[in-house]
Structures are given as C-alpha cells and as structure tokens.
Amino acid sequence: MSTITEKLQILQNYSACDVSDALLKLQKNPEGTTPRAGHLADFIPFSPTTDRTKLPKLIAPASTFKFIPKSSPDANPSDPSHSFPPGTHWVDSAEPGTITVIEQPEGQHCAVLGGVMAVRMKYLGVMGALVNGRIRDLGEIRECRLPVWARGTSTVGTAAEAKPGLRNVPVSLGGVDVSPGDIIFCDPVDGVVAIPHELLDRVLELMPKLVAMDDKVKEAVLQGSSVFEAFKTFRTKI
Template identity: 50%
Template sequence: MEPSSPQGSNHFSVLSSYSACDVSDALLKLQQQDSGEILHAGYLADIVPYAPFPQHLGSFKGQPKVIGPASTLKLVARNSITSPLPESGPNAIPKGQHWVDLTDEGTVMVIEQPEGQSCAAIGGIMALRMKTRGAKGCVVGGRVRDLEELNNCGLPVWARGKSTVGAGAQSKVFGRNIDVTIGGVRISPGDIIFCDPLEGVVAIPRNLLDKVISMVPKLVAADEKIKGDLQRGGNAASAFRTHRG
C-alpha cells in the first residue's frame, strides 16, 4: 500500500499547534486495550532529533514540528535467513535500484532496524537523496551516522543513537512500504508521523486521525481548567474528577 494523506495538510496544520503529549493523550483514550497489552499511545520511545539540530549541539527552541504520512523501510540482519521480498512485488526494491531512489515525496520515511545493531541505518548520502526526493523527514528505529552531513543537508532526522559504521555491515533491506515496528508501535504506510522536537515522536494510525483531531482540543481545554483550579488553591483529585471525568 502506498503512503497517502487523504485528510490533507489542513489536519497537519491543526495538529502542529499541539504537542506530542496531547496527541498521545488522545490516542490513549481512543485505542482499545487487549488483555496484557502495553498501551504505547503511539509513542516511539527514545527517538530524538539528530538533524538539523541534535540535542547535544543546541536547543530545541525554534525547531519546527514535522508532520506527514509515513513511508516505510524494513531492514533485517545481514546474516538473517529472511529473504527480501520478491523483486517483482510492489513492496520490493526492483533489481538494479536503490531503496532511497524510491523515496515518496511529502512523506516521513520510517525505518525499522533490527534491535541491538551497532551500525547506522542511514548516513549523509541517504539523507541527502531523501531530501532531494522531497521527503519531509526520516525517523530511524536505530542508529544514524555522518552527523555533520545530516545537519548540512537540511532533512529532519530522528533516531535512537549514532554510529560510525555503515548499514551494510549488519543490515540488508527486506522491503518498502510495508508495516514496520519501532519500540512496540506498529506503523503502516500512510499513518501520520508527528515529530515534536521537545516531546518526541508519535505515530497516529490514519484511521484515528479525524478522531484525534476532534479530541485533542477538548483534552487540552480540560487540562487548562485543571491548572486553573490548582492555581486557585484547589486539589488535583477534585480538579481531575471535575474536568476529566
């Protein structure tokens, strides 16, 4: 399935006035809990900005939120017995082509990297090509490298960590625009990726986007009332009962 954004950029504009925490609050109410399931509320744990301004080089102040539909790439271990998807399939990389040359314009590329790898999933060259292909950003469930190049190319890049080693040392491509998982959160092509430089990254299932858009203002308004009660000397228990129900 190709990534798409049927709701349009107006929804993204509305979302941008809220935080990733507000979005997760809405998802926590909307998503159903199965027995024993951990509710992630869309949060991609430990994913932080590495470009254009990584946290260790400057402030988050002034960094814009990045919001867009997901396109996806799944990597598997190089020595895995798992074979890439057939080259003739819609989600494979055709013979003689590179996955980065197939980057979908207007999307946030989401890359699943096998847990525990010390290599990088992308570096400066991949980021530059994604940028020239019109990607809005890249979220890596793993590591990145070439930080100076990442920052120079202007593509917002988020990841768990960094490395000096290229992806080929430990990884190979399995397929593109298929479901991927980062930190226990399943992401499908076309789901909405909400990158908040201050708070973190949240994935919104596209079938819940309209409901999130509708619910977030109500939750934020309730929180403002709670804070107002507390500033006037009220107690938290009463304020939560009154405004959150």
Template identity: 45%
Template sequence: MSTVYMRIAPWIRKPRLRLQSIYPRQQTASQAMSTATTLPQATMAKLQQYTACDISDALLKLKVPGAGYLADLAPYSSKPSSSSDATSPTMTTTIAPVSTILFAAKGETPAAPAPNVPKDTHWADVSEPGTFVVMKQAPGQTNAICGGIMALRMKMRRVEGIIVAGRVRDVQELRSTKLPILALGQSTVGSGGSSIPWALQVPLDINGVNVSPGDIAFQDPANGVVVIPRDKVDQVLEMLPRLTSADDKVKEDVLKGMSVYDAFQLHR
C-alpha cells in the same frame, strides 16, 4: 481429429485464465509506494495547534498501543524554526504521512514480509516524496543504516523527515540537510557489512507501536514523535479540543490553589 481439437481448445483454456484471476499478484514496491496518503491542508492546520503530548492523550483514550509514542529517539538534525520560541508547536512541528523501509541482517531471511526492494535500485532513490520516512533496523546491530549520502538523497527526493529505529552516522552531514532526523543511536560503521534493505512500504513494529505506510507522523521537537494510525485521525481531531480544554481548566484551578485530585475530578 484436428477439427475436434480446434473446437474444444478454447473451452480448455478458459478455466486456466479464470483460475489465474483468483490469485492477486504480489504488490511491488512501486505499487505500494503509490498508495501513500496525502494529508489535507485543513487536517494539517488543525493538528498543528497541538503538541505530541496532546496527541498521545487522545490515542491513549482510543487504546492505541503505546499511545503512538516512538520512545527513546534522539534528534540528530532539526528543521530550522522561524521563531525564537523553541516551544512553539506551530513553528517547528513536522507532520507528514509515513513511508517505511525495513532492513534485515545480512545473511538472514525474515519469515515475513516478502522482499520487494527493486533490483539494481538503491532504496534512497525510491524514497517517497512528502513523507516522514520511518526505517527499522534488525535488533542488536552496531552499524548504521542511514548516513549523510542517504539523507542527502532523501532530501533531494523531498521527504519531510527521517526516523530511524536503529543507528545513523555522519552526524554533521545529517545536520546539513536541515531535515528533522531522529534515531535510537549512532555509529561510525556503514550499513554494507551487516544490513540490507529488505522491504518498502510494509507495516513495522517499533517497540510495540504499530507504524504503517499512510499513518501520520507528528514530530514535536519539544516532546517527541507520535504516530497517528490513519484510521484514527478524525477521532483524534474530534477529541483534542475537549481534552486540551479540560487540561486548561485543571491548570487554572491548580493555580488558584485547588488540589490536582479535585481538579481532575471536576474537569476530567
């Protein structure tokens, strides 16, 4: 009996190993974060020639929801400019790949995505260097999800900026980081009582605009924030020279006395 068992046991075990390989393991937060996109310098240089409005014009043509614009964000901290001209996009625009953090209301369990914040780890300690961190808060809350300590930690982690689809606090401390920090509102209340970090590096829906890790955040202090889907970057760059050239021609003709209607008909 024992001889027969030894002969068939390997055959019994093989299907179990093969079945396990069919089902992919759930991606951990650290694995998700390792997929962050690095923006090539050549791409950065080309994008810096334009404004957020130019980017949205291209995204509108590409039928991206909301033209990528994250509406109603107010600046709570700004990156210092080396130019006295606040309208100069080459001096003040911040462009970086997106990383994301989703918060949930304490006591509630979102249907999706699955939680993936590492145990015994603060979310700020695993913020992704070189990215524009985009955070989303559960709707209807009056507490903040990002304050001075978290912003300071993210600065030490070398993030490029912070966008909060929710509330922030400690405004003076936020300003001291000299990072571009934008949010929908502010509060005096910390996150501990009402919000918990739920998932890192997951797609977010911010007022109908899809924001995913690896997308490109384009923050233009004069005009706002636009998110370029990662698979649309090349198309946007291809369209921008043509779109901006057409606008320049329209403005030239309007200055000469032509009607906007006729100028649009001629150049757009």
C-alpha cells in the same frame, strides 16, 4: 471535509502529549498489555540540530522501510510495491511529502542511514527521517538540512550487518507498529508519537475537548483548588 494537508496543519496546534492523551482513550489494547498511546520512545533529534528549542514540529505521513540482517535471505514479496525496482538503491524509493520510517534489526551496531542517503531524500522531497536504529555522517546530514530523528549513531556503514528488506510494509518501532500512511508527529519538546491513519479524524475531534478540560483544571489549581477537586469537577468522561 478537510484535506490531509489541513488536518496536519491543525495538528501543529497540539503537543505530542495531547495526541497520546487522545489515543489512550481511543485505542483498544489486548488484555494484559500496557497501553502505549502511540508513543515512540527514546528517539533523539540529530539533524539539523540537537538543540530542541530550535526545532519545529515535524508532522507528516509515514513511508516505511524494513531492514533485515545481512545474513538473511533476500526478501521476495509477491507484491512489487514491497520490493525495490531493479537497478535502484533502496533510497531511490523514498517518497516525497512523507517521513521515511526505517526499522533496523535490534542489537545492530551499524548505521542504516548516512550522508548520501540523506542528500537523496532531501532532493526527492522527503520531509524527514525517523530511524529505529543508528545513523552516521552527521555533518553531511546536517549540511543538507534533512530533519532526522534516531536512536543512536555509528561510524560503521550499513553493509557490515544490514540490508534493505522490504518497503511499504508495517514496521515495529520499539514495540509500536507503524503502517504506511500513519501520521508521524515529532515534537521537539515532548517526543515522538504515531497516529494510526484510521484514527486521525477521531484524534482531531477529541483533542480539543481534552485540552479544554485540562485548561479548566489548571486554572482551578492556580486559584487554589486541590488537584483532586479540580479533576473531580472538570475531568468528565468522554
């Protein structure tokens, strides 16, 4: 059986759209809800550059941090793996080999990731950061070469509005839940998608079949077929 490293390498051969096509078929959505197919909308690459043509795909398991409003009571989880060890900063708990996924309370204007945090993550071996909120100190973040995707920027430090609440817990990114160990797929061309860890093997099994069907459709259209007829001929139910 392939290792997780081998599986992530296989994913490099596909696009975020390919992943979402597979998830659209595999995920069961509650009645009346819109399928999201893992798409994490409106994330922008800020580091090491905003030029998407110069960025590689970033694919790694998620480790998670949930920030809370500064005015909220401190979280006091019964499981110590969800809290922060005494005498440490939250970023000291960042996990090597993962993409740090940060949930920031909606509507805040401060940043939850800055230059010092990015430098610490880089030192610890973090693969990158995905921030459902704002970042700052772009010059410092880019200088340390940590890949960072976020929704926006700020000049204001975290302590103005937010504080770390929990780690290693499910987080919500624009209405899509991400759990520790889920695979984050940052595609500089097509966007960001999250693969639930329990669906990774099924996604890897299904994607080649879907891509092969679409390749046949494209070839038929290039030869003059209508899209309707090409879909009818080559898009079979899986």
